[in-house]
Amino acid sequence: xxxxxxxxxxxxxxxxxxxxxxxxxxxxxxxxxxxxxxxxxxxxxxxxxxxxxxxxxxxxxxxxxxxxxxxxxxxxxxxxxxxxxxxxxxxxxxxxxxxxxxxxxxxxxxxxxxxxxxxxxxxxxxxxxxxxxxxxxxxxxxxxxxxxxxxxxxxxxxxxxxxxxxxxxxxxxxxxxxxxxxxxxxxxxxxxxxxxxxxxxxxxxxxxxxxxxxxxxxxxxxxxxxxxxxxxxxxxxxxxxxxxxxxxxx
Numbered sequence: 083x084x085x086x087x088x089x090x091x092x093x094x095x096x097x098x099x100x101x102x103x104x105x106x107x108x109x110x111x112x113x114x115x116x117x118x119x120x121x122x123x124x125x126x127x128x129x130x131x132x133x134x135x136x137x138x139x140x141x142x143x144x145x146x147x148x149x150x151x152x153x154x155x156x157x158x159x160x161x162x163x164x165x166x167x168x169x170x171x172x173x174x175x176x177x178x179x180x181x182x183x184x185x186x187x188x189x190x191x192x193x194x195x196x197x198x199x200x201x202x203x204x205x206x207x208x209x210x211x212x213x214x215x216x217x218x219x220x221x222x223x224x225x226x227x228x229x230x231x232x233x234x235x236x237x238x239x240x241x242x243x244x245x246x247x248x249x250x251x252x253x254x255x256x257x258x259x260x261x262x263x264x265x266x267x268x269x270x271x272x273x274x275x276x277x278x279x280x281x282x283x284x285x286x287x288x289x290x291x292x293x294x295x296x297x298x299x300x301x302x303x304x305x306x307x308x309x310x311x312x313x314x315x316x317x318x319x320x321x322x323x324x325x326x327x328x329x330x331x332x
Contacts, residue, residue: 176311183275192222
């Protein structure tokens with residue numbers, strides 16, 4: 083009743099009949115769309131449950147990797163047999179080296195991005211500077227797209243809270259940091275670790291996003307790094323076998 087009395091006074095001047103009609107119309111539309119609303123709620127609950135289960139599985143797997151990681155290669159060697167055990171162990175070690183090197187290098191790149199942009203947001207007195215810096219750190223693990231999305235988000239927060247001038251400064255800051263990342267940090271850290279051309283990274287991210295969405299974008303470059311390590315080892319073994327093969331008689 084207090085809300086109705088407030089609306090009936092200046093400056094709203096809404097009559098009781100108009101309020102009742104509006105409420106009735108809202109209830110009718112709500113009842114008519116009850117099925118779609120319920121479906122959306124169930125879809126959201128299902129997505130949240132899936133993310134929670136995935137996070138729990140990741141934690142459990144991380145525990146076992148840390149606890150029994152040194153037992154995996156001997157187990158795989160015994161599984162494939164003595165003829166292939168040496169190759170299996172070497173490919174597993176090279177894949178792990180490539181994957182761990184990518185994660186360490188990308189984490190360092192993300193940390194530098196987050197500190198640089200986060201410090202700029204603090205100087206500009208942008209709200210949620212620390213959460214935005216955390217998002218920038220995790221966004222660095224998604225090459226190209228992660229930096230773009232987190233930078234746009236920081237600029238939008240600056241635009242809504244501090245105005246156009248602050249948003250422009252944030253955009254300039256993000257562009258400077260991303261140029262530093264793309265031209266200095268990435269070639270030195272990630273490029274040397276994986277020894278891959280930037281065009282391959284772009285193609286991998288695009289293909290991963292098209293096939294599996296955000297998850298595919300996140301996993302594209304690590305998967306490409308593992309594949310490259312296995313391919314290089316296989317090529318080395320083929321070249322070595324070709325050199326050791328006796329020449330055919332003419």
